[in-house]
Amino acid sequence: MKKLLFFLTALVVLGSCSKYKYDEVKDDMSKTRIYTLKNGLKVYLSVNPGEPRIQTYIAVRTGSKNDPAETTGLAHYLEHLMFKGTSKFGVTDPEKEAPLLEDIENRYEAYRKMTDPEVRRKAYHEIDSVSQLAAQYFIPNEYDKLMSAIGAEGTNAYTSYDVTCYTEDIPSNEVENWAKIQSDRFQNMTIRGFHTELEAVYEEYNIHLSDDQDKTINALFAKLFPNHPYGTQTVIGTQDHLKNPSIKNIKEYFEKWYVPNNVAICMAGDFDPDEVIATIDKYFGKWQRGNDAVQPEFGEQPAITAPVDTTVVGQEAEALWMGYRFDGASSLQLDTLNIIESMLSNGTAGLIDLDINQQMKLLYAYGGIYSLADQSVFLILGAPLQGQTLDDVRAILLEEIEKLKRGEFSDDLLPSVKNNIKLNYYNSLESNQQRASMFVDAFINGTPWEQKVKSISRIESITKEQIVDFAKRHFTDNYVTVYKRQGVDETQKKIDKPEITPIPTNRELVSDFVKEIQNSKVKPIKPRFVDFKKDLTFGDVKAKGDDGATLPYVYVKNKENGRFSLSFKYDFGEESDVRYNYAAEYLDYLGTDSLSPAELKQLFYKLACSYSISVGPRSIYVNLGGLSESMPEALKQLENLLLCARVDTAAYLQYVQVVDKARSDAKLDQQTNYSNLCSYGIYGPYNRNRNILTTQQLVETNPNDLLDLLRELGNHKSTVLYYGPMKAGKMASVVAENHAIPSKFTADPEARHYVAQPTPENEVLIAPYDAKNIYMRMYHNEQHEWNPEQAAVQALFNEYYGGSMGSVVFQELREARGLAYNAYAAYMMPSYKDEKEFFFTHIITQNDKMIDCVSQFNNILDTIPQSESSFQIAKDALTKRLASQRATKFGLINTWLYSQQLGIDYDLNEKIYKALPSIKLDDIVKFEQENMAHKTYRYIILGDEKELDMKAIEAYGPVKRLTTEEIFGY
Structure with missing residues (x-):
């Protein structure tokens, strides 16, 4: 280790072109x-x-x-x-x-x-x-x-x-x-x-x-x-x-x-x-250094020579966590552990991915390194299916560790892991946030930057034999298990x-x-908004032969690296047929006539590509991304999977059991309960969380019918969305070569849209959850049509009233009264031009503070606090953010898509930016008074009635009690 660290140090170059000396590392891509x-x-x-x-x-x-x-x-x-x-x-x-x-x-x-x-x-x-x-x-x-x-x-x-x-x-x-x-x-x-x-x-x-x-x-x-x-x-x-x-x-x-x-x-x-x-x-140069900022030392932890068990009780679903102790984050052990993490659980083709999640042996399982400065932990966790015990979960997880120790994994896995680690590193360099996060980790953990940079080259030399030997030495009976059991936490x-x-x-x-x-005077940043005619390239993918139709495409060139993103967007989704959700999930467990499910996952991982099907209310995206050089083969394999997925009835029945268990577990989670309650409160009984097939309906569904939906998907017209290094013409020819385009498109199915409901009168919706706090939302909807001419006023209102730590809501609810950890409010514009606007407030607070929160929200709604100085700061903030933000890469395409949904042909942010100078505080106050003050509200509350002042709540409107089953739909 000493020799290696000396070698790395020798690669450091001292910068000399600046008044300030600095260190840098040769070949550091950042x-x-x-x-x-x-x-x-x-x-x-x-x-x-x-x-x-x-x-x-x-x-x-x-x-x-x-x-x-x-x-x-x-x-x-x-x-x-x-x-x-x-x-x-x-x-x-x-x-x-x-x-x-x-x-x-x-x-x-x-x-x-x-x-x-x-x-x-x-x-x-x-x-x-x-x-x-x-x-x-x-x-x-x-x-x-x-x-x-x-x-x-x-x-x-x-x-x-x-x-x-x-x-x-x-x-x-x-x-x-x-x-x-x-x-x-x-x-x-x-x-x-x-x-x-x-x-x-x-x-x-x-x-x-x-x-x-x-x-x-x-x-x-x-x-x-x-x-x-x-x-x-x-x-x-x-x-x-x-x-x-x-x-x-x-x-x-x-x-x-x-x-x-x-x-x-x-x-x-x-x-x-x-x-x-x-x-x-x-x-910062005159900031006085400290004399006592020496990190404490705690000595060796006692050896763990046999499994140690402990138990945690709470009302969320049961799960099992296991942890192995390792050296701190600056240790070169982390090179090997990062590889082992991906070999076990990379989300696609790791041992846990293929042997457990792919085969649905557990509800879910994954693992990874939790690195800390003094010591690190390798975590492995999983949740049981119906009828399984937590001991069953542990046995299944441990078997994957044993396979690693025996070297029972594909010869392709280690090289694929190395390639994907490199790809992920290169992708991370595109993000300012991820670059800066790497600096934080290096500093806090005491990791020399040259060691961090050279980790990619070091892992290249790690062999299968070294992985197996490392696993045998370090993954023994030296682990701790936490049994997370369901029950009442009396502590x-x-x-x-x-x-x-x-x-x-x-x-x-x-x-x-x-x-x-x-x-202060600073050189202004000139804003740059998306010009759809200049920033995007539009064209058509022509089918092979003379009798095919064409698919429109939207293209943006990647000039930075060899990564691509390709999507086929269909203009219908679960509002047309909720079965698409289950078809997309079921497909993940299937292979084709020539490739088993595991072989298919391994192939995509080897290609450094991934695919997914995203089903939304009004759209379906078939997505593919990864290394551009692999795109033709990856698209060919994805197309073959969609058209030729092999039905596996046993896998389908197991999938239904997984869905059923996941649903049961979701009903135990506070945030999931709140999310479902809010959907019910805003959209009524027909909402995205309740628009599901029951378990019995799933059992009665023929899995081949689900796959038929995917096989026939290509008969509908889609829009091809591409960001990558290929030229537009080359991209179009690759798509035409590997994606079947019919001679005539099938009409898209009709949809029943989710509709945000009006609030003609005050009412209270309450659903039960036993906790020390409540989650609450006040919702108001007068069914106003969206008007782009009002977009700037709405955006500035949100900034001033409810969107930051300097906003009215945060100051009044948290800063002045200590009523909440987080509190905010927002006037919501629609995602589609035929949807309506609405307003809501949000707070999480201690049970006995809820009435105080409601009272204060109503006070600042009916008499909006006004401050010219705060307004000007909010206006400056929004103006400067819009001037400095940039839509880039696939974000250019997303901006165009969003505009299409709203029925406009321009970047909405440009309209907002140009309108901001003329908006005054009086405009914000008028907007709030007309749309939020002295209005009827639906109070949406998740909490334990035994801990709440129900008489005070009833004063705000008639109370409708919803059961957990009603908000989940099962």
Whole structure:
């Protein structure tokens, strides 16, 4: 290993064409430059000029692993507080605010040591009172306003075991403003708005309580890492610690870990790296390095010499998780593990894919590497079919591990895996986000960039014998199993709603710092919208011979690499015949007269191509993609499969059992219940989630009839959609050679469309789900026709009212009152010209906060809060985003398709952009008052009636109770 690392280091080239020295790696396709400023700050820069935007990540090498044991969840809570501002923004008078914030901090230190409930209640009331005094100087969500002012997207952050990372996607002309904001934020963070933000964290905690997957991974890690924070504490923290926070500890944590020698700035996009690094040095160069940012060491974990079992209980469906412990993410073990991941579970032709999923031995199964800085875990999981036990699941999964250890896999598998890993890597380089994510991983895990870059060349030399030997040595009886069983989790505790006085939103106040950013002069980015006549090529695919018809095509050339995407779009879907859904799924388990199902999957994987059939309400897409050189053969094989798929009655009956079990499991999942309830509430009983064949109908269906639907699909007219490196004429000839075109097309079947229902009167729809929180949507529909002349007003309304952290909804529901983790609202334009517009609000909140949420939503609907400054920021945000966004690649075709559905022949974004300058706040207020204020609403609620104030709910309208069976349709 030492020799190999020395060799890799020797490949590093020191950049010398810039004032700033940087490291780069020879033959690195991303052309990444890695700078280290004098204060230790790492900067990863990669130029990708596809569109004038930059993905930025600021990664701090600290996560829940670094939380003090007595205040777990601290890293995650600090992440939230980083959005509250500094002495420059988020505040009107920092000098007057400071003593009040200090008082709040001291009161929390006393509060966390109190045990008497009445004493704690009184102390919390006093904290709430002092918080009201401090809040008069607080300008909530000014950080989001700053990001909106520069046209940023994706404003967010995340915390995991080893990392806290802050994300922004910015226009390429706003680097200086972005750096000015971030440098202040990371050096001068101020903790304010503490108690309302803590409530948002509680709401996030409640969401985790209902997520059995979170509980399962925590239980697995507890057994794998008994002497390491990965296993002894969780990212979200404990309920007791969240209820007893320490601002003092948070400040000390910030001062220890948020220092430049523990931080990396990761950027990928369209920029001049010399200019960007100079700007970063200008604003971050004086940031003082820390003296104590040394990662803790936890020593060796106890050896696992025999299988270890544990159990998790929750109301979601049963499943089984297994985990093997490995070295940390910077280890060269990861090369082999990444190959093993694809050999077992690549989604197409891995051992688990073919032996378990293809043969439907389990409901589902997959596996993969979960890499962390100190140690990694290889996960394998599966879910049982009806009548199977979790022990059956484990036995079936372990058999695939044994096959790997015995070398019982096709000789084609390892070379195919290597080719597909390379293809996936090349594809990832097209994305700014994926490039920047690779930088974050390398920095956090301590992986030298040259090691990361050269992983593709290293895996080339790994042999089958080495894989088998590795598996024999490392996949033994050293695993942990978590049995996720269904039942009531008695460990869950209710969190009582605290008495919080809403803090003022101070919507009209604007700090001088925000004004400075707003008034800064940057070179504008000239917008570029799709010109269908210039950006797309239209033509016809002519059938072989003289008697065939023609298929229209839409073509965009790929000038970057050898990857293609090809689709045949049919203008009908499940609204015409819901059986297409089942035909597409059933096809996945079939082969042809010449190829078994497994051989077919292996062939496509070897070709580095994949296919799919996507069935929507009004369209069917037959998709093919991968390496362009393989397209003729892949299309030939796909066409043969569609026309000559071999009926397998036994496979069909097994498929029906899989569908039936998946349906049963879906009824146990909270988010799936909510999705189905919303569909029912908006569209009524005839909606996409209920438009299904029952299990009995599936049993009675002749599988050959399903395949006939696919065989006859080509008799209907389709539109060929292509993005790839072939010339248009060559593409058309390849399609004509390998895709049968009839002499006359069959008429498309008629459809019964899903129709969003009107809301003529107030009513409440409630469906049951036992959880510590409710999911709620308020829905209003007056059956308005869509008018493209109103598109700009609608888009700007959504930006101002409900679409961001600076919006009215977020500020009033979360920031001022701590009522939710997420809350938003949207006025929805249709997807098709014959559909109607509608409006909805959304919130997830604690059971005892629901009425407060309804009351506040109705208040801000009937009397929309108005702020000229907030409006201008929303307008600037939308304008700058539209100017800097670009439809590229297959996105050009998608823009055209969307316009076709709406019955227009232009890029709608261009119309919106040109109309924005003339829109005023009064236009937004008028639009809201005419379409949302004092209207009738359908309140769509998923929750446990025993935990809700039903009398208060009944005051909003008559209650209609729906059963789980009614919202699912089975």
